[in-house]
Amino acid sequence: MPLDLAPRTYRPYFAALMTFPAACFVMTAVTDLIYARSANMTWETFSIWLLTIGLIAAAVFVVIGLVQAFGQQRWPSMITRVGYAIVLVLSVFNAFVHSRDGYTSVVPGGLMLSIVVVLVLALTWVMNLKRAPRRSHSASFLMSGES
């Protein structure tokens, strides 16, 4: 197999970029939990902004991912693709639920969705770790098709 000397910029960026929306969605679950305990609307406001910012960023990153996938044939792993697809669909629903007024914007539906999203994110991360082959530092850029 010839050595692939493609520049590092050809790695698929998608999984790395999606850590930002993922952090937003994890924080949403945290602020939801605080709201559910306190009933202080400030925390619900945190949640809906975190969801909105996470979804807007994710929309941009999905476009980048699609351009790389179809333009450069650099696809993120199947686990990453399916995992984030589920996360984003649930989070769109969650944003609608969080746009209700008052307590039912979080409890129970919104909080449940937020927690399920965190679980899917964790599962995606663990499954990606498990399937990634052990690789040496010097060979890391050979894994250009992975993330």
Next chain:
Amino acid sequence: MRRASLFLLCAGLPLLALAGCHSKVASPDDQVGPNVTLPDPQAYLLPPMKIAPVKPWQNGEMPIAGAGLKVQPFATGLIHPRSVFALPNGDVLVAETDGPKPPLNRPKDFIMGLIQASGKKSGPKAPNDIILLRDTQHTGVADQRFTFLTHRHSPFGMALIGDNLYVADTDAVIRYHYTPGQTVMTDPGEKLTDLPGGPIDHHWTKSMVASPDGTKLYVGVGSNSNITENGMPAEFERAAIWEIDVATGAHRLYATGTRNPVGVTFEPVTHKLWAVVNERDELGPNLVPDYLTSIADHGFYGWPYSYWGQHLDPRVKPQSPEMVAKAIVPDYGLGSHVAPLGIAFSTGNAIPAQYRGGAFVGEHGSWDRDPFNGYKVIYVPFANGRPSGKPVDVLTGFLTADGHARGRPVGLATGLDGALLVADDVGNSVWRVSAAQ
């Protein structure tokens, strides 16, 4: 990524289905009158928003008057007239007013702002002025127009006690010395009291009426949210009817739990305070009926904890069982989301006998209900100081058959002769309704 888009599509379909399933809505007729039918509350993924696009009155088109009545264009070409007030010398004050720019607290505020803007006529912004109209020839059409008072802070309520004219801005009641016949207010005015205003100011209109003995002002102060989504501290002294002492400016809460009491007035026989109140949204197309009710001293009318008496609102935490137990059932339902923004009792002779003694109510019309509800002026007959029957249409035709809004009725007043004046903030007119012959 192909799979991802398939996933998104599959998830999107039920969303579209949900958005499309509001078409079958029970008739609102059994929510008009003293006894109303209340369905179970719904929780929405996408709350319905149905705004009537604006198609202004053209070539002298007018609303349609009810049986035995005629309508005249008392004034046209105004800018967003929201409330009218008849002075004792026959002059009529009209507030060309609109609320302050709402803050962006949640992404929803941005989306709702965009959608609701489609129901407003493009054109000059309301100047927050008060215009004086005068009908010197007594034809029913004002022939003189003066800019009476300029650049107030979203003025709405107006009241006259002796030679003092009170104007309720969104954030204060201002007292002006008034001389009958004057066409421009020269007195700079002095503040009687602050009112709950910004920075959120969700329900900004401050309707106002003077007590019959001239010692008190009653001001309707709306809630700062639909249902506490801006937090309870934002609701301090809101969703209430204030009683303000004219001599000192001191106030107390005369009644509470009235979500958005936009019209307050005194019933002429019993001299009791009455109000029209706008109830909460996003519980369903037939929840919660807006209402017309007498206002009891120290009365509590439910908001935010419950509606129509003891029906709990699931969106309020923490709940308050002791307040819910106190909640008064309103006297008379007007239907859900009709948005009653004006009330005037009918007294004078310019109106036929079958429209005398009861209350006219201006229904601005729904924006979150499909099909539309409201968009008319009704007459609720009264006997012995209580509503005594089904309402009668007084002014209709604000909506076209294809769902465009020619106008939307807001504030009402009865002139000295008893003719009804109706502010129309989309049609930019004041309509005068009187006996047909």
